[in-house]
Amino acid sequence: MRHWRPGIVQDVPPPGLIDLGPGYPGPDLLPVGLLGDAYHRALEEYGPAALAYGHNTGAMPLREALAERAAATDRYPCGPDHVLLTAGTSQALHLISCLLGRPGDVVITDQYSYDLGRRIFTDCGLRVHAVAMDDLGMDPVALREALRDEHAAGRRVAFAYVNPTFHNPTGIVVPLARRTELLEVTREYDLMVIEDDAYAELALEGGGPVIPSMAALADYRGVLRLGTFAKTLAPGLRLGWLLGAPALVASLGEHGMLVSGGSLNHTTSLAVATVLRGGEYDRHLVWLRAELRKRRDALAGPLRAFSGERIGCRVPGGGFFLWLEPCGATEVREEAHAAAAEAAGVRLAHGARFGTGDRPRLRLAYSFNPPAVLTEAAHRLVEAWTV
Numbered sequence: 423m424r425h426w427r428p429g430i431v432q433d434v435p436p437p438g439l440i441d442l443g444p445g446y447p448g449p450d451l452l453p454v455g456l457l458g459d460a461y462h463r464a465l466e467e468y469g470p471a472a473l474a475y476g477h478n479t480g481a482m483p484l485r486e487a488l489a490e491r492a493a494a495t496d497r498y499p500c501g502p503d504h505v506l507l508t509a510g511t512s513q514a515l516h517l518i519s520c521l522l523g524r525p526g527d528v529v530i531t532d533q534y535s536y537d538l539g540r541r542i543f544t545d546c547g548l549r550v551h552a553v554a555m556d557d558l559g560m561d562p563v564a565l566r567e568a569l570r571d572e573h574a575a576g577r578r579v580a581f582a583y584v585n586p587t588f589h590n591p592t593g594i595v596v597p598l599a600r601r602t603e604l605l606e607v608t609r610e611y612d613l614m615v616i617e618d619d620a621y622a623e624l625a626l627e628g629g630g631p632v633i634p635s636m637a638a639l640a641d642y643r644g645v646l647r648l649g650t651f652a653k654t655l656a657p658g659l660r661l662g663w664l665l666g667a668p669a670l671v672a673s674l675g676e677h678g679m680l681v682s683g684g685s686l687n688h689t690t691s692l693a694v695a696t697v698l699r700g701g702e703y704d705r706h707l708v709w710l711r712a713e714l715r716k717r718r719d720a721l722a723g724p725l726r727a728f729s730g731e732r733i734g735c736r737v738p739g740g741g742f743f744l745w746l747e748p749c750g751a752t753e754v755r756e757e758a759h760a761a762a763a764e765a766a767g768v769r770l771a772h773g774a775r776f777g778t779g780d781r782p783r784l785r786l787a788y789s790f791n792p793p794a795v796l797t798e799a800a801h802r803l804v805e806a807w808t809v
């Protein structure tokens with residue numbers, strides 16, 4: 423923790439405050455030794471080729487390993503031509519916005535969605551149309567209406583952005599039937615779907631969701647699926663991937679950014695490939711899921727005991743977030759809950775950061791702090807909200 427300070431890392435919680443804002447792994451979950459060895463192995467094995475400009479769509483060893491994993495989880499015949507390596511999901515969203523969108527186009531999102539994803543879209547000149555969701559995810563009827571309205575108004579819709587597995591911020595896993603319904607609507611309108619699967623490998627119960635990805639359900643036609651190592655290994659790697667139909671993947675790989683500099687994260691890609699190939703990644707995931715389960719339960723336990731009529735607490739089966747709904751008091755706004763929490767030394771994220779709803783909502787991340795700190799945070803919140 424010596425160097426966990428401003429000027430080195432993006433965000434440092436103020437002393438004394440328990441910060442439940444950051445949606446990323448805490449310092450004690452970051453595998454320093456494992457990745458140190460991985461870089462060493464990659465440099466030994468690939469020599470100068472590990473330090474050259476990389477192949478435009480990404481280094482073959484990692485693309486092969488990722489295609490194999492996607493083929494196994496989705497039972498879909500993915501090959502390396504389905505894979506483009508990215509500098510994480512944020513960069514993939516930027517690339518997609520540049521290539522599939524034109525300034526003024528519309529992007530469909532869930533009613534609540536990853537706020538910084540929306541920021542990337544609007545920074546690229548796209549306009550966000552948020553579509554109502556229920557406990558199963560985006561409402562297909564509302565999606566159809568939104569598309570009809572946008573077309574009637576003569577606006578072009580560039581793509582729909584969804585995050586159907588352990589959704590940020592709600593934790594929802596969209597069930598199979600709903601995925602199929604949504605795909606029927608997007609097919610009807612010939613609309614590209616961007617499936618952000620940042621948390622798909624972080625199921626905390628049993629073997630995780632056995633629900634196929636929307637990409638696999640659509641035979642990878644009209645869906646691009648995004649993955650990232652930011653949540654499962656380390657955000658600082660800035661390494662992710664996208665999966666899609668080979669022709670579309672090849673055309674994304676033709677973007678000037680990739681032709682000019684090659685794959686965005688070549689040395690790191692080769693290092694991470696050794697971690698996947700050697701089985702260390704899967705072993706790390708088993709450990710990480712167990713640690714996250716402890717964290718989720720340490721935070722959710724006291725809050726659930728308290729919840730009842732005061733707070734609705736959705737305990738997710740995976741991912742990083744608890745999504746709270748202060749009940750019975752629409753007049754008590756989320757700012758009031760957040761202010762009371764902060765006065766008690768706990769910072770959390772307002773629902774309004776992620777979208778607009780009819781009732782107050784709060785997002786609490788359990789990924790950053792160790793279990794004892796999370797339990798302390800939960801007790802402070804109970805006390806702050808009991809008055």
Ligand SMILES: Cc1ncc(COP(=O)(O)O)c(C=O)c1O
Pocket residue numbers: 445509510511512513536539585590618620650651652657661662
């Ligand atoms: C849904 C979702 N997508 C993407 C990201 C960012 O991914 P990356 O760090 O790979 O850019 C996040 C991080 O919070 C996220 O929650």
